[in-house]
Amino acid sequence: MDYALKSRMVNAVSEILDTVSQQPVDLDFTLPDYCADMEKILKCTLDVKIYTRNISAGQLRIDGASVVRILYLDSNKTILRCCEQTLPFSATFPVNSQLGVNVILASAKPEYLNCRALSPRRVSVHGAFSLHACVLSRVNLDLFEETSEPALQVMPMSSSVCELCDFSQDQFSLSETVSLSSKSIIESIVRSELTATLTDCKPAGDKYMIKGEITLRMLYICDSATGETDRFVYVFPFTQMLDKGESDCEIADVRLSVLSHELLLKSEPLSEDPVVGIDAKLCATVMGYNPREVTYISDAYSTDCITEPEYDFVELCTNILPVSVNTMSKSTLSLGDVDVQKILDIFTENPTADAEIKDSSLNFSGKVNVCILAYTQEGELIAIERSVEFAHQEMLHESFSAVKSLSAQVTSISYRLGDGNEIELRFELKLSAQLSSCESIRQVKFVKTVADSELPSDRCALTLYYAQAGEKVWDIAKRYNASMESLCSENSLSEDTLQACGMLLIPHV
Secondary structure (H helix, E strand, O other): OOEEOEEEEEEEEEEEEEEEEEEEEEEEEEOOOOOOOOOEEEEEEEEEEEEEEEEEOOEEEEEEEEEEEEEEEOOOOOOEEEEEEEEEEEEEEEOOOOOOOEEEEEEEEEEEEEEEEEEOOEEEEEEEEEEEEEEEEEEEEEEEEEOOOOOEEEEEEEEEEEEEEEEEEEEEEEEEEEEOOOOOOOOEEEEEEEEEEEEEEEEEOOEEEEEEEEEEEEEEEEEOOOOEEEEEEEEEEEEEEEEOOOOOOOEEEEEEEEEEEEEEEEOOOOOOOOEEEEEEEEEEEEEEEEEEEEEEEEEEEEOOEEEEEEEEEEEEEEEEEEEEEEEEEEEEEEOOOOOEEEEEEEEEEEEEEEEEEEOOEEEEEEEEEEEEEEEEOOOOEEEEEEEEEEEEEEEOOOOOOEEEEEEEEEEEEEEEEOOOOEEEEEEEEEEEEEEEEEEEEEEEEEEEEEEEEEOOOOOOOEEEEEEOOOOEHHHHHHHOOOOHHHHHHHHOOOOOEOOOOEEEEEEOO
16 A cells, blocks of 8 residues: 655745846937037936836736936036936746746846937937846645554654745835925936835734835936036835734845836925925835744655655755845045046945855945046036945854845945045945755655565564664664564664664564
């Protein structure tokens, strides 16, 4: 007869899709009538917005738009101008259509952007951005840990596991109307950056309550005739309720991202202050885990007949630690041969990060691209780009083997013009990652009886066996189809590994 084993389910996360696709950005357009002629291009920036993400008919589809913003000078080379063009995109990725509960993680990073003025009013743009698409699905792992057959001998093993207990994702919108009191009128927005930072996450009944901050940084033109500009930074808190599982989790991995944002210039009839409307789309993903011990059967045999176990290999996540650290980085950069008189604006682009676990520490490293808009002593507006490296070490109190979901965000930047045409920069960064450890186990999922292998009923009741030191009691019992309990009882054994040579009595009952 064949032997079936009883199983117990463990919830886990499975990575269904993790891929990067390069999306082209190709534009050839003429400046609108309200834009001044172009004398010199200072800087081209690329902002990618993600509008929708959904899975249907075995495909993941991501729709969004790439926004190209060109900063340029007119004929006098002192007045900053800007022009913006939007190019929609749609990308599809094949996925398993039999997905259960899943979450979609999508992000974009500009790779390169080249702008060329074909005439004072015509621009050609060629570039690309990388679109990262990841689909995580909740799966049920079967661990075989029980049997009701008295003739079946099993070797149970135990392992620690972080079991998934919460798995949800929510896309939500935030709207805010901001009055720029004591600020000049806004004629056009040159550059805007909106970032979201998670500050707290805690259970509230059948929901999670997350708290965070939205930071808007904006450079805008006050007077197009004179080229006067101004900067504005606005921070506003938010609270959002997210769905939660039935039980509380000891470990909560919460990921917050800004999918897109729009700025709308408004006018208030009772105020002369400029007003900006902010509409942002955010995505929050929650993965909650509970550590516990699980048991599985690593080997099995029968005392009645010869059997062949069928094995199954399972990857268990034994430990998970979400990491989020704030750190500061300082750097001094040379501005080259140009004699800078005044900084108009300074901002960062495309921070990248790497991380490795070494000697009980998590070591972050990466680069931040810095763009500086500045006036020279002659009054000409120029753009200077530099790359700044950063590093941070975080000590660990537990052992981990892998780093996933790595991200870096510049939360603030300050500067000071130094002597010798140098600039001193101070960055504040938020570094996030998920540390994990995994164990691959081999378990028995079914025990098959070999045909015509029933053991004779008249075999001898006792076998004498001379065992060597280091032999496993389990291996000996399995070789002779003997009961582990009877063998250990007959020879007064309490450990599986024999410490010395000696004669064993192997009973056949």
